[in-house]
Amino acid sequence: MKNKMPAIQIENLRKVYSSGNEDVLAIQDVSLDIPEGKFVSIVGPSGCGKSTFLHIVGGFIQKTAGTVRIRGKEVEKPGPDRGMMFQESALFPWKNVFDNVAWGLEVQGVPKAKRKEIVEGFLKLVRLWEFRNHLPSQLSGGMRQRVSLARVLAFNPDVLLMDEPFGALDAQTREEMQVELQRIWSESQKSVLFVTHDIEEAVFLSDRVIVFSGRPATITEIIDIKFDRPRDLSLYKSSQFRDYRNHIWDLLHEEHHKPVTSTSEVVNG
Amino acid sequence: MDKKFQKIAAIEIIVVMLLWEGLAYFQLIPTYLSSPTIILAAMWDLIKSGEIISHMGASLYRSMFGFVVVIIIGVGLGILAGYYKKIGNFFDPIINAINPIPKIALLPILMVWFGMTDTTRILIIFLTAFFPTFVATRDGVRSMKQVHLWAAENMGASQLQLLYKVVFPGTLPKIFDGLRVSLGLTFVMMFSSEIIGASNGAGLGFLILNADLVGRTDIMFAAVAFIAVLGFIFDRILLKVRSKLLWWDLNQA
Numbered sequence A: 001m002k003n004k005m006p007a008i009q010i011e012n013l014r015k016v017y018s019s020g021n022e023d024v025l026a027i028q029d030v031s032l033d034i035p036e037g038k039f040v041s042i043v044g045p046s047g048c049g050k051s052t053f054l055h056i057v058g059g060f061i062q063k064t065a066g067t068v069r070i071r072g073k074e075v076e077k078p079g080p081d082r083g084m085m086f087q088e089s090a091l092f093p094w095k096n097v098f099d100n101v102a103w104g105l106e107v108q109g110v111p112k113a114k115r116k117e118i119v120e121g122f123l124k125l126v127r128l129w130e131f132r133n134h135l136p137s138q139l140s141g142g143m144r145q146r147v148s149l150a151r152v153l154a155f156n157p158d159v160l161l162m163d164e165p166f167g168a169l170d171a172q173t174r175e176e177m178q179v180e181l182q183r184i185w186s187e188s189q190k191s192v193l194f195v196t197h198d199i200e201e202a203v204f205l206s207d208r209v210i211v212f213s214g215r216p217a218t219i220t221e222i223i224d225i226k227f228d229r230p231r232d233l234s235l236y237k238s239s240q241f242r243d244y245r246n247h248i249w250d251l252l253h254e255e256h257h258k259p260v261t262s263t264s265e266v267v268n269g
Numbered sequence B: 001m002d003k004k005f006q007k008i009a010a011i012e013i014i015v016v017m018l019l020w021e022g023l024a025y026f027q028l029i030p031t032y033l034s035s036p037t038i039i040l041a042a043m044w045d046l047i048k049s050g051e052i053i054s055h056m057g058a059s060l061y062r063s064m065f066g067f068v069v070v071i072i073i074g075v076g077l078g079i080l081a082g083y084y085k086k087i088g089n090f091f092d093p094i095i096n097a098i099n100p101i102p103k104i105a106l107l108p109i110l111m112v113w114f115g116m117t118d119t120t121r122i123l124i125i126f127l128t129a130f131f132p133t134f135v136a137t138r139d140g141v142r143s144m145k146q147v148h149l150w151a152a153e154n155m156g157a158s159q160l161q162l163l164y165k166v167v168f169p170g171t172l173p174k175i176f177d178g179l180r181v182s183l184g185l186t187f188v189m190m191f192s193s194e195i196i197g198a199s200n201g202a203g204l205g206f207l208i209l210n211a212d213l214v215g216r217t218d219i220m221f222a223a224v225a226f227i228a229v230l231g232f233i234f235d236r237i238l239l240k241v242r243s244k245l246l247w248w249d250l251n252q253a
């Protein structure tokens, strides 16, 4: 295990947004390894730079400094080796469920018959095969996120990047989705980098939780979650679960008492 | 348009026509205001003699030629200007400068260059109708959801695939908004572009001007009515095409 190459390797990552005449330091020198096949979550207060972090790993925006490697290969632009699930639904409203899931395969030139086989497999995995002819706008929020997951899995990326995928769902749907995701993940055995601001969601799903500080994002602590799998929702009631949760809660709330380290520079008054 | 609204519109038109007819019948309005029955008779004469075919054909040829060029260039350029910052920056000042000019003011210049020809007429139609489609397309592309573009890139789409499989369909509702305005303008310009060289040509605009010369207000009204009918029919066709292509846009009108 020790000398195996990590799925995602991040070294001294730094991001400064320059908008207008003000520079905003969003991420400050974060280094992080995501081991192959593991489920790793990032929790942090809203606005701390979690989406920014994932967008850089996905290659959608440029980093200011540092390196990001996927299985040893440096990231320069977006590519199908990383499957990204965005915070808001990115399904194409002009395509039905089937065509949305088939889209990546189509642009990559996978033949039609093969495409159908793959799409059918993943739509059945997320239990939405009956809805293949529906439009995204005809589905509930939870169903849309399941389609998004199927779409990402369909083009078989090496790693999954998930940005608060259940953030917009109600509490009960969210718990159902967590169980579903765990089931689907254990079947696919992919490395996952999962972002959330929900502590319990992170503990329930993850092998490891990374706690981010408030902006600029730095790593406060890395916590290994040692629960057997498969996990079910009764885990929420166990004392060990509450210990993890309380510990992370404390870490996030110590944050508020730390002096404000404003590194933003105002260039033009 | 729902059924109830259609009914109200129909009643409205019938009431206005009856009123007009009544006023004309009792000679309460001057004869140059004609009357619905006289106009209908003039329209029928134009149809019976087959004269209307050549006029309509000539006018439609010019305006549809202009409109097709608007679709190709307006949408094509609009997508490029919206998607590529550099192309957009290049076109923005030119567009902003020309957009507020009433394009008909360019007619004398075009006549010097191209004479009293269909080239001049089609150009003036194109210049007028181009802007709404271009601007709607460009702004539509610019207002696209970033995550749609990112998702496509994530799935390995090439630049070309991105443009015609994501940017184009994603912008199509806005494109149709622009096309509808442009189509209306081509019918406005159908008449305006024919006010040059009226004496010996074919076209609904010519028909109006020539009728004016011989004092036939009934024929003038008839030609105007034909333009209105054509404008209405083509607008309906555009809406039909739109609902075919935008079947997925569930909250469209």
Ligand SMILES: Nc1ncnc2c1ncn2[C@@H]1O[C@H](COP(=O)(O)OP(=O)(O)O)[C@@H](O)[C@H]1O
Binding pocket: A017, A018, A019, A024, A026, A044, A045, A046, A047, A048, A049, A050, A051, A052, A053, A215
């Ligand atoms: N395009 C941008 N330009 C300037 N600042 C940005 C941009 N995107 C995000 N930010 C800023 O960077 C910080 C981190 O944002 P984000 O990564 O979205 O946080 P999170 O996902 O943790 O809520 C925020 O303060 C936000 O205002």
Ligand SMILES: [Mg+2]
Binding pocket: A050, A051, A052, A087, A163, A164
């Ligand atoms: Mg975010």
